[in-house]
Amino acid sequence: MMTTLRSLTIALGVPSAAIGLLEYLVRNDQLCWIRHGEGLVGFGEVLRHTSTGPDRFDSARNWWNAVRADAQVDDEVQVPGTGLAAFGSFAFSKRSPFLSRVVVPEIIVGSRNGTAWVTQTTLDPDAVLDRESVATALAGYLEEISADSLSLGSDTILPGMLSESEWKNAVARSVAHIAAGELSKIVLARDIVASLSAPIATAQVLRELALRYQSCWTYSVDGLIGSTPEMLIKVEDGKARARVLAGTLDRATAPLDDPDYAKRVLAGSEKQQHEHAIAIDSVTRQLEPFTSSMTSHSEPFVLELPNVWHLASDVTAELRSEDGAVPSSLDLVEALHPTAAVCGYPTSVAGELISELEHMDRGPYAGPVGWFDGSGNGEWGIALRGAVIEDPQAVRLFAGCGIVSGSNPAAELEETWSKFRPMLEALGLDRARVLSGQPS
Numbered sequence: 267m268m269t270t271l272r273s274l275t276i277a278l279g280v281p282s283a284a285i286g287l288l289e290y291l292v293r294n295d296q297l298c299w300i301r302h303g304e305g306l307v308g309f310g311e312v313l314r315h316t317s318t319g320p321d322r323f324d325s326a327r328n329w330w331n332a333v334r335a336d337a338q339v340d341d342e343v344q345v346p347g348t349g350l351a352a353f354g355s356f357a358f359s360k361r362s363p364f365l366s367r368v369v370v371p372e373i374i375v376g377s378r379n380g381t382a383w384v385t386q387t388t389l390d391p392d393a394v395l396d397r398e399s400v401a402t403a404l405a406g407y408l409e410e411i412s413a414d415s416l417s418l419g420s421d422t423i424l425p426g427m428l429s430e431s432e433w434k435n436a437v438a439r440s441v442a443h444i445a446a447g448e449l450s451k452i453v454l455a456r457d458i459v460a461s462l463s464a465p466i467a468t469a470q471v472l473r474e475l476a477l478r479y480q481s482c483w484t485y486s487v488d489g490l491i492g493s494t495p496e497m498l499i500k501v502e503d504g505k506a507r508a509r510v511l512a513g514t515l516d517r518a519t520a521p522l523d524d525p526d527y528a529k530r531v532l533a534g535s536e537k538q539q540h541e542h543a544i545a546i547d548s549v550t551r552q553l554e555p556f557t558s559s560m561t562s563h564s565e566p567f568v569l570e571l572p573n574v575w576h577l578a579s580d581v582t583a584e585l586r587s588e589d590g591a592v593p594s595s596l597d598l599v600e601a602l603h604p605t606a607a608v609c610g611y612p613t614s615v616a617g618e619l620i621s622e623l624e625h626m627d628r629g630p631y632a633g634p635v636g637w638f639d640g641s642g643n644g645e646w647g648i649a650l651r652g653a654v655i656e657d658p659q660a661v662r663l664f665a666g667c668g669i670v671s672g673s674n675p676a677a678e679l680e681e682t683w684s685k686f687r688p689m690l691e692a693l694g695l696d697r698a699r700v701l702s703g704q705p706s
């Protein structure tokens with residue numbers, strides 16, 4: 267049976283210029299997508315769809331098409347993200363038991379280019395939707411804000427599915443497969459578990475990530491949290507954009523008196539350029555059939571984040587219209603995932619080897635995470651630099667590295683620590699807290 271959703275979007279006074287939407291990031295159960303203080307923050311839930319397997323994207327798209335065809339939308343703002351909108355998180359692997367999910371919140375507070383709004387959505391056929399109901403529902407959520415962390419300071423970091431030396435062996439085996447000519451790149455990931463002395467204060471962690479990693483996209487969907495620097499695909503008014511990353515240099519060990527260090531060591535490295543070229547090729551190849559024109563820079567630029575530098579390329583494309591409609595963000599997510607920035611090349615060979623060597627289910631890590639609306643717009647990052655809250659005191663962090671010919675296992679292990687750092691710091695942890703012991 268199809269359910270009729272009704273939504274009302276009204277304009278809102280612009281959130282404070284200093285912190286933007288962060289002023290609404292106050293509850294541990296919130297959904298969010300924030301960059302430079304703008305984006306969407308969701309409260310409550312009126313509807314959800316879950317799916318698994320190779321058809322997980324298709325299933326979500328069919329469901330959403332039916333929902334929006336039936337919905338009654340009253341939208342006085344009419345920009346991407348207003349009207350009917352939902353958050354989503356998809357499993358990395360078609361074999362993962364993780365339930366890919368789409369969640370329609372009851373309230374979304376959004377802000378974009380200085381325009382702010384609130385949307386209320388309901389399934390209740392008798393509910394009155396008006397300015398007052400929107401204000402009352404939002405106030406209700408803001409009344410019960412979550413407390414900040416009461417950590418006792420005895421938090422520790424436990425090994426994940428593989429110990430550090432087992433993971434380095436997996437990297438060495440990957441390099442051997444590459445040398446044998448079976449593939450040219452594989453992205454190998456590992457996990458660690460933060461064992462917390464007090465329940466995680468998710469809202470506080472998200473605020474810290476969003477403040478510190480302003481140029482990244484800070485996300486929260488159902489216990490998947492993080493701040494990703496990589497945009498899988500953004501669709502707005504018929505245009506698509508992607509930010510492709512591959513090639514990493516840790517800032518923690520960089521000399522302070524060498525302003526050209528990142529350019530020389532990262533952009534000047536043949537290995538890093540090779541790793542990046544494979545990633546950008548995979549995105550442009552998959553995107554091309556959906557576009558009428560596409561541009562990307564001939565050379566990657568160096569993206570500076572607080573923890574690392576990356577080689578980065580921005581891709582912009584004009585989407586091709588067929589029968590008067592351009593592909594939706596969900597169409598493109600399905601076509602692009604997984605890119606060579608998180609899987610490797612060729613995709614199927616790398617995917618098989620990942621399952622064999624990682625010894626873990628990635629769940630939503632490295633899968634698409636983001637939001638989409640009823641008009642086909644949406645923003646989907648790749649769920650990197652993040653964690654899954656398994657229970658309030660156990661948080662599993664993930665990080666991976668692109669392995670190509672010439673990769674060094676010890677250096678790749680160090681690189682995973684640089685990628686864990688944003689999340690560890692937001693949790694108030696550092697590497698000195700590692701407890702050795704059995705992988706968990």
Ligand SMILES: C=C(O[C@H]1C=CC=C(C(=O)O)[C@@H]1O)C(=O)O
Pocket residue numbers: 453455496511512513514576606607608650651664665666667668669685
């Ligand atoms: C797989 C991750 O990063 C990818 C994105 C950027 C740079 C990467 C690299 O240099 O290896 C990875 O391909 C991760 O953060 O877990």
